[in-house]
Amino acid sequence: MKRKLRFGMVGGGNGAFIGNVHRRGATMDELAVLSAGCFSRNPEKNKETAWAWDITDADRVYTNFREMAEKESQRNDGIDFAVVVTPTDTHYEIVKCFLTHGIHVVCDKPLCYSLDEGIELQKLAEEKDLLVGLTYTYASYAIIHQARKMIDAGAIGEIINVIAEYPQDWVMLSLLNSSGINGQWRMDPARAGGSACCSDIGTHLEALIGRMTGLKLERVLARFNHYKNSPLEHDVQILLDYENGIPGMLWASQVAAGYDCAVKIRVLGDKGSIEWNHTNPMEIRYAQLNKPVQILTANRVYCDNTCTNLCRLPAGHPEGYYEAFANVYKSFCKTLLAQMEGAKIREYHYPTLTDGLAGLRFVQACLKSNASENCWVSLDSL
Amino acid sequence: MKRKLRFGMVGGGNGAFIGNVHRRGATMDELAVLSAGCFSRNPEKNKETAWAWDITDADRVYTNFREMAEKESQRNDGIDFAVVVTPTDTHYEIVKCFLTHGIHVVCDKPLCYSLDEGIELQKLAEEKDLLVGLTYTYASYAIIHQARKMIDAGAIGEIINVIAEYPQDWVMLSLLNSSGINGQWRMDPARAGGSACCSDIGTHLEALIGRMTGLKLERVLARFNHYKNSPLEHDVQILLDYENGIPGMLWASQVAAGYDCAVKIRVLGDKGSIEWNHTNPMEIRYAQLNKPVQILTANRVYCDNTCTNLCRLPAGHPEGYYEAFANVYKSFCKTLLAQMEGAKIREYHYPTLTDGLAGLRFVQACLKSNASENCWVSLDSL
Amino acid sequence: MKRKLRFGMVGGGNGAFIGNVHRRGATMDELAVLSAGCFSRNPEKNKETAWAWDITDADRVYTNFREMAEKESQRNDGIDFAVVVTPTDTHYEIVKCFLTHGIHVVCDKPLCYSLDEGIELQKLAEEKDLLVGLTYTYASYAIIHQARKMIDAGAIGEIINVIAEYPQDWVMLSLLNSSGINGQWRMDPARAGGSACCSDIGTHLEALIGRMTGLKLERVLARFNHYKNSPLEHDVQILLDYENGIPGMLWASQVAAGYDCAVKIRVLGDKGSIEWNHTNPMEIRYAQLNKPVQILTANRVYCDNTCTNLCRLPAGHPEGYYEAFANVYKSFCKTLLAQMEGAKIREYHYPTLTDGLAGLRFVQACLKSNASENCWVSLDSL
């Protein structure tokens, strides 16, 4: 009988919702078990989290990630991969540490802030033949894979335009919240890598476009908008230039009152278009010139295997955000298990270091464009 | 440190999706651990399922439910509750067995087919002071609890009408499916208790109306429609009479081509109305006379605690069917844990035997009405 | 050069919105000119309306409909048809009068209250070879004709069910309105023919189903609900039996708080279904088993001529309620003009006396069913 993968988690014990999202996602499809962790610097919280998440072996609840990497790498039943859910400014050190110890990694996005550090991590992973996955959630909904398959098959003809947006209002709500700002480090210029909105949710759009189209981004022209004199930008409006002169446009905002993670993408071709809205995450709108508009749903017989493989419920039963996360983990674990057996997996795709680096380049280019009177900045120039 | 509840599962090992829905639901909120099971009569499947679901103690993988009830009831670390996910015609025996052994139960709906057997189970549970929960999923979405609170508080005035529907097309798709019918027992008159659509999904609507309004159903007038000479009905159209002469109307269909679990309910009052659609399961539409229509979302600060307690993600992150199931389990476990500690829980509500018996009465009355030229049948007359 | 038709109007001058709806509808497509009228018993209002609607010949503004029928029938340039927009209890006399004088008629629905009177009108029209059109608006939206063509062509297979609803809240709003009830005669039992909701809007659904499916209604089982002890019913819930045992269900309500003319119909077949919502009146949802759902829009090249003939604007430009009315008039006028030339029109369909009589039978049968403990009543028995 095949074994399950074992994983350990760094972070996630501070009541931040995202830790549990990772845990539930990683374990949802019976491919992996949480076996170790270093959930919080607060020893009490660390223990509590371990108990809540059924880690029965107290030896495997660690006080810091270095100890965890070291000890787990020495065990026969050590973890196969580490899950990193700490604030972004800590990612580089932690990911590097696990890779150095020969342990695969799934890291919350963005990978880190510095392009150089990102490139270093990529080299390290390649040298050690280790997998690194990144949880770009929106790019991981099942139906997005259906869209990609259709686009690759010519369903919309040649792509001529891409329009993407991500409005939300969490920054406004946080500022109103008397009990303080959630995710405060995100608002701290010293810890946020120079960008709030672009780095946090702009990259989600950039990754989503990449996943859905396969197009290479060449240039950006970005404007960053600052809310109420915030030092960091909370709204970005960006013109995009993809390969072959294909234009695109992107809006991301953390100060769009009345919108909640309202991600929307439209890929427009010369024969048709595909639209996806996060408010109905299991379906796409597919339009062809002079034909009735079609609505496709993820878990239907007419979908491609790359899509239905990521569905767990019969049509009509809504899957949501947890399942999108689980899709990253399912794809990552299936790939890792196949690699262990020397096989190849074709139907499962998860965001990799390549996607992570593309995200870093995107943010760097946008920062530069915004700082240069919104001129065009080539990603290759970075 | 408080302990988690332990549970065992009967059924769920045959690849039917619903077993895993129960397991994921029961464990989602870190309140319970799957500790034992008897998942399939097929020993291989039984073992495989136990492995997949991380039951490490082989002694607690049982070959039949009686053995499981007996042995678990004798262990110090025995299960606190049993989860029953077998076909409906087996529920009565299994639930009775666990109750007899002093073990609480969560049972897939409907409870059973015979009203007498249902009443017997209720008596047994009362005598032994045991909890029985039923997984009426649609009644368990977080926002439904918000709707009930608002209705109780007079948000729509006096209720004057209830319109509910549940169209789906799975029977048509199953008949088209060359690899055979899913859930074949549901189509077998000998095993389905005399009703397919009314018992399976009609009861979901009856329970949903009950949960959302608190109204007592007094009379029904039902027509059963048979698809292509099917021995069992796959479409029901029912007039309802609630207490105080409040009318209602219900349509449930398993042969509504192009609809997937498209549950919709409208509760209409003399000052306003509330509407819920399963296609957007986290929100309700609230209309007042001469005022703008409002859209409320489950995980928002303006919601009642009974609603937000059942949300796991910030607004904008879709929760779905698994989470609705998890809501039953969270409410059940919170109540059971409180009972163990002698405390009382007010904010958590799960469908109980009272709801289960109401469902049985509803189906019996509908069967009788349909058999009597669609006359009115009083539920008290049964 | 072909001439335009001339028409006169009876009623419409009391500020009721429906008079102007008829006028705008009748003249929209340059097929007819308002040439005479008797708009109000109030001489001032009568004149004002004539002026507003550009009747330049004062001789053709009449004080009563009998005078108008007589004088117009004697003129060489007399009206070709009369438009009757008075309260329903006056329809019979007025329609009869114009038919007797050899003048075609378009009458607001319902035709009248008494089945006998309706039959008499039909005989009269047949004897005189005169056209009578009825303004069943919802049945006259362009896309409804597309739906019918598709259904006739087998797009959804055999029809197995029809679900229709029409919730609105105007009665509630009227009761709240300090300046009095709009359309007060509709609330007066002495003038409303024994039915408020069933006769006014229930018949819209009955006609819409008929137009969309072509099915013959055989039996009804109706429950009438009375709001706050109103003498007339303002909510009806009806089970339907169409030919060949095809079931249907209908809900109409004038006391559904928060809903505005929210007509919705679903025609369900054994291969697919078609749904129409008045909230998006130019499109239908077409679903086939195991295929993506399609959204069809009225004014597209893929539509049948019977549909596109009734569209005036390019796709994307919303047409609404006035245009639905205009569709009745366009179809009526095209047919009348063709008849005058001895030609035949195939692409234009308007609601006729046959539809009007079907509506009367429907209401009579519902009244009888409701009065007989909601038993089934056959329409042929009336």
Add this chain to the structure above:
Amino acid sequence: MKRKLRFGMVGGGNGAFIGNVHRRGATMDELAVLSAGCFSRNPEKNKETAWAWDITDADRVYTNFREMAEKESQRNDGIDFAVVVTPTDTHYEIVKCFLTHGIHVVCDKPLCYSLDEGIELQKLAEEKDLLVGLTYTYASYAIIHQARKMIDAGAIGEIINVIAEYPQDWVMLSLLNSSGINGQWRMDPARAGGSACCSDIGTHLEALIGRMTGLKLERVLARFNHYKNSPLEHDVQILLDYENGIPGMLWASQVAAGYDCAVKIRVLGDKGSIEWNHTNPMEIRYAQLNKPVQILTANRVYCDNTCTNLCRLPAGHPEGYYEAFANVYKSFCKTLLAQMEGAKIREYHYPTLTDGLAGLRFVQACLKSNASENCWVSLDSL
């Protein structure tokens, strides 16, 4: 008794749908009568159109606009205003001619191409105290006026962002159409004033934003995208800078496959937001921080008079594109009638020459920005 206004039309007789849209709009509310026209250079079409539109006096069907201006200005019963619906490159001469003859004008948008010519027309109108209205349709839907009133009253706090879009696919459909391109002059660089998409529909968005917010546009940064090497752009992506540094973003496309006049605007403030979609043209979505989202409908008692004055039907009865046009004419005619009587009208607003000039400046600035590597261009610099 007050008289109706008389108007004449230039153009509209070539079967282009827009002529009839103007006529129906101008006459809908019983404020004006079509009394003269010069509909086509083709004498046959000219006559046919006059007949279809009920111009009974053959003397008032003119062969060219100069003759019409001259003769009508000499009649006692001459036209009060001229409606200009010819291709844009002819507007300047025609509008100038009527103004010169002392006749008010309603002109299809855009006013013309050259800013200098526009300024000249404005001066002329001012000198002669004549009204000029422009048919910016989308800015004229009733609910847009409701939105403006709410925004002025602080409903969304300070405006911090504006996002607007207008995707359609008519250019693609026209290119596919074997019978030739509709509106061919729009595709002809020699006649289109240097811009296709920006001038035709980009200006609709610019005017819509202006109407809804009252904000003054200061700078633009525009990219024009050319479809399949078309000499004119058919897609524009524009960053906007409004007064006080308020950012905005605009996308207009004539090559967005599968979208029909899908205008959408979101005005975002620091306390809430308002969204309007042309697909549901009678309603807006109004969101406030931490409150349920509201849906407002145009013809409701809670709306401001500036909105309800432009509604003709009870709530629930859809009004559409014709009515939006009629709103321009109703507002224009009410203002003109009031001016004739020396009164002042406050509740009616129509797009004026000021709006028309703003549109010209916008297009000129966008053209310049696009030609200058997408740099920022100030509107005051033109």
